[in-house]
Amino acid sequence: MSDEKEKTYFFDRPENVKRLLKGFYAVCILLVVIDFVVHRHTGFDWEKIPAFYAIYGFIACVVLVVIAKKMRHFVMRKEDYYDE
Amino acid sequence: MSEFPPFLLFFIAALLVGVTNGLARQIILLITPVITGLYLWFGVDSGANVTFALMDYELTVLRADKLSLLFGYLFCIASFIASIYSLHVKDTKQHVAGVMYAGSALGAVFSGDLITLFIFWELLAISSVFLIWARGTERALKAGIRYLVFQVLSGVLLLAGALVYFNKTGSLAFDHIGLDMGIAGWLIFIAFGIKSAFPFLHSWLTDGYPEATVTGTVFLSAFTTKVAVYALARGFAGEEILVYIGVTMACFPIFYAVIENDLRKVLAYSLINQVGFMVTGIGIGTALALNGAIAHAFSDVIFKGLLFMTMGAVLYRVGNINGSDLGGLYKSMPKTTVLCIIGALSISAFPLFSGFISKSMVMTALMAEDYGYLWLLMLFASAGVFHHAGIKIPYFAFFAHDSGIRTQEAPLNMLVAMTIAALLCLFIGMQPQHLYALLPWEVDYWPYDLTHVLTQLQLLFFSALAFVWLNQKGMYPPELRSVNLDMDWFYRRLVPNSVQRFVIILSDIRDSLLATAVASIKGVKNGFSKYSMSKYYLAESWPTGSMVFWISAIFAAFLLLGISGALKQ
Numbered sequence: 238m239s240d241e242k243e244k245t246y247f248f249d250r251p252e253n254v255k256r257l258l259k260g261f262y263a264v265c266i267l268l269v270v271i272d273f274v275v276h277r278h279t280g281f282d283w284e285k286i287p288a289f290y291a292i293y294g295f296i297a298c299v300v301l302v303v304i305a306k307k308m309r310h311f312v313m314r315k316e317d318y319y320d321e
Numbered sequence: 322m323s324e325f326p327p328f329l330l331f332f333i334a335a336l337l338v339g340v341t342n343g344l345a346r347q348i349i350l351l352i353t354p355v356i357t358g359l360y361l362w363f364g365v366d367s368g369a370n371v372t373f374a375l376m377d378y379e380l381t382v383l384r385a386d387k388l389s390l391l392f393g394y395l396f397c398i399a400s401f402i403a404s405i406y407s408l409h410v411k412d413t414k415q416h417v418a419g420v421m422y423a424g425s426a427l428g429a430v431f432s433g434d435l436i437t438l439f440i441f442w443e444l445l446a447i448s449s450v451f452l453i454w455a456r457g458t459e460r461a462l463k464a465g466i467r468y469l470v471f472q473v474l475s476g477v478l479l480l481a482g483a484l485v486y487f488n489k490t491g492s493l494a495f496d497h498i499g500l501d502m503g504i505a506g507w508l509i510f511i512a513f514g515i516k517s518a519f520p521f522l523h524s525w526l527t528d529g530y531p532e533a534t535v536t537g538t539v540f541l542s543a544f545t546t547k548v549a550v551y552a553l554a555r556g557f558a559g560e561e562i563l564v565y566i567g568v569t570m571a572c573f574p575i576f577y578a579v580i581e582n583d584l585r586k587v588l589a590y591s592l593i594n595q596v597g598f599m600v601t602g603i604g605i606g607t608a609l610a611l612n613g614a615i616a617h618a619f620s621d622v623i624f625k626g627l628l629f630m631t632m633g634a635v636l637y638r639v640g641n642i643n644g645s646d647l648g649g650l651y652k653s654m655p656k657t658t659v660l661c662i663i664g665a666l667s668i669s670a671f672p673l674f675s676g677f678i679s680k681s682m683v684m685t686a687l688m689a690e691d692y693g694y695l696w697l698l699m700l701f702a703s704a705g706v707f708h709h710a711g712i713k714i715p716y717f718a719f720f721a722h723d724s725g726i727r728t729q730e731a732p733l734n735m736l737v738a739m740t741i742a743a744l745l746c747l748f749i750g751m752q753p754q755h756l757y758a759l760l761p762w763e764v765d766y767w768p769y770d771l772t773h774v775l776t777q778l779q780l781l782f783f784s785a786l787a788f789v790w791l792n793q794k795g796m797y798p799p800e801l802r803s804v805n806l807d808m809d810w811f812y813r814r815l816v817p818n819s820v821q822r823f824v825i826i827l828s829d830i831r832d833s834l835l836a837t838a839v840a841s842i843k844g845v846k847n848g849f850s851k852y853s854m855s856k857y858y859l860a861e862s863w864p865t866g867s868m869v870f871w872i873s874a875i876f877a878a879f880l881l882l883g884i885s886g887a888l889k890q
Contacts, residue, residue: 246651246652248651248720249723258789261782261785261786261789262786264782265782265783265786268775268778268779268782268783269779271775272775272779275771275775277771277772277775277776278772280688280689281688281693281696283697288779289776290700290776290777290779290780290783291779291780291782291783292783293697293700293701293704293780293783294704294779294780294781294782294783294784294787295783295784295786295787296787297700297701297704297705297784297787298704298705298708298783298784298787298788298791299787299790299791301575301576301579301701301704301705301708302579302708302787302791302796302797302798303796304576305576305577305579305580305798306580306796306798308576308577308580308805309580309798309803309805311806312580312805312806312807313580313801313803313804313805313806314803314804314805314806315803315804316802316803316804318804319804319813319814320460
């Protein structure tokens with residue numbers, strides 16, 4: 238089985254991962270730039286903050302992960318906890 | 322034409338599936354949902370009503386309107402896809418259970434009265450538990466029993482509520498009930514609440530679904546909670562408490578989803594999160610919100626089914642579904658990977674995918690009714706969905722670090738089922754007018770405007786950015802082999818342990834009481850034996866047996882005297 242070398246896949250090459258991430262960052266920047274260019278209608282006052290959704294999405298996910306990590310101290314048990 | 326209740330087609334099919342095998346059975350499995358779907362589409366009109374009398378009650382086994390018909394179509398589609406997905410399964414029990422289960426769901430949404438609803442409510446419970454037990458492990462057996470207890474309890478509450486309701490109103494019709502009904506309303510509300518996995522009543526879902534078979538979970542994810550959503554929309558639309566319950570349901574499971582290792586359990590948590598959006602919409606109660614809730618149920622059954630199918634395919638091929646043990650599977654399962662990403666984008670509500678066109682209705686309705694803070698919480702939940710279901714599921718299964726696992730692509734029938742679901746996600750997302758046309762209330766809503774698309778993309782891309790950033794900083798919680806305590810801890814650990822401790826305490830008390838009694842009797846005996854009278858025979862302590870003997874002798878003497886007295890007269 239190990240005679241032939243395994244095929245190299247797309248994400249095995251670090252430069253591909255880098256390229257993907259660069260493209261991703263570019264889209265993120267573009268989305269914020271568009272926010273200043275176009276007019277979007279708003280329902281709540283806080284929506285008027287520039288790039289509100291971008292900021293909120295980022296902070297929401299960081300808060301989510303930080304709290305979830307803290308939760309592990311209280312709720313995480315060994316895999317066979319209930320089997321004993 | 323529409324005299325024939327659609328669930329009967331499924332029940333007949335379940336019988337036939339039980340006695341056939343091989344190709345014949347596969348054909349029955351496939352054509353049943355197709356025939357039933359066509360029958361519903363062409364043969365059953367809105368307003369159809371079929372009743373029959375049972376003793377003093379009139380049971381309505383088919384009440385069709387736009388609301389029940391939409392769920393009817395949805396259940397036929399779901400059961401068609403799930404049947405294709407499970408075609409390779411040889412286990413008769415699972416097939417019969419699956420068809421019965423889908424049929425019971427159809428029966429429930431077309432029930433026009435509470436007793437008929439109750440019957441199908443319990444049939445749903447009984448047929449579905451076999452999909453968990455069929456896994457054959459001891460864990461699955463126990464989880465199935467816990468699942469069944471919750472489901473049956475829900476049914477009992479529904480029956481009790483229905484009887485109180487009948488007592489109060491003299492009617493069993495299943496229309497708007499509302500909480501103003503008092504005890505009857507609350508009993509039925511909680512019955513529906515258990516099945517729709519309200520907070521604190523939700524653990525049957527996260528406990529049971531991940532233990533079911535590969536194909537069983539696909540069935541389970543489609544029917545039970547959606548029947549409950551239908552029932553809430555029918556009976557409790559506009560009850561404001563549902564808004565708060567729904568927001569809670571949308572928010573709390575995402576924390577668990579982030580740290581959960583079993584990827585099918587992650588999906589179970591995200592199922593509760595999605596039902597939260599529906600429940601919120603029902604609670605708002607405006608036409609837009611209700612339509613949003615129903616449309617979201619429709620999208621959710623398909624994209625959640627798709628996600629469960631892709632994770633099922635991984636479990637089927639690898640034999641494991643823990644995030645900690647997977648990774649790099651895109652190399653050997655590229656098609657499943659693409660299909661999973663489509664499901665992930667749909668659940669995350671990316672524009673052009675199905676979640677976008679339905680979830681945005683609920684969000685817009687929240688805004689229209691000026692629920693500012695709740696809207697913010699729901700936006701948090703929307704970002705969180707993308708984080709745990711949209712990114713975590715595909716990332717840890719198919720990418721992340723290469724686990725070294727090399728396996729095969731999913732079997733053909735699974736690929737076909739997943740492809741149909743994926744195409745439907747895209748179709749609903751790109752051509753939402755067809756789904757909107759089926760919605761029960763008049764809608765004047767179109768999701769694709771510049772603001773909506775832009776803001777949603779900003780929210781999602783920056784949620785993804787947070788994931789990338791946390792990952793690169795090494796702050797993202799790693800997948801760990803573990804179990805996380807949830808509400809089920811109370812009845813799996815706290816109660817059994819307390820009962821055990823209580824029993825131990827009771828037996829301790831008994832032991833010490835006994836010891837005290839024995840010691841004090843001995844003390845009295847010892848004291849008495851020192852007394853001068855103790856040497857006489859009658860002063861000794863007699864064994865119980867001799868006392869019984871002497872008492873019997875005295876009774877016998879009385880009896881003889883009595884009889885001889887009677888004879889003399």
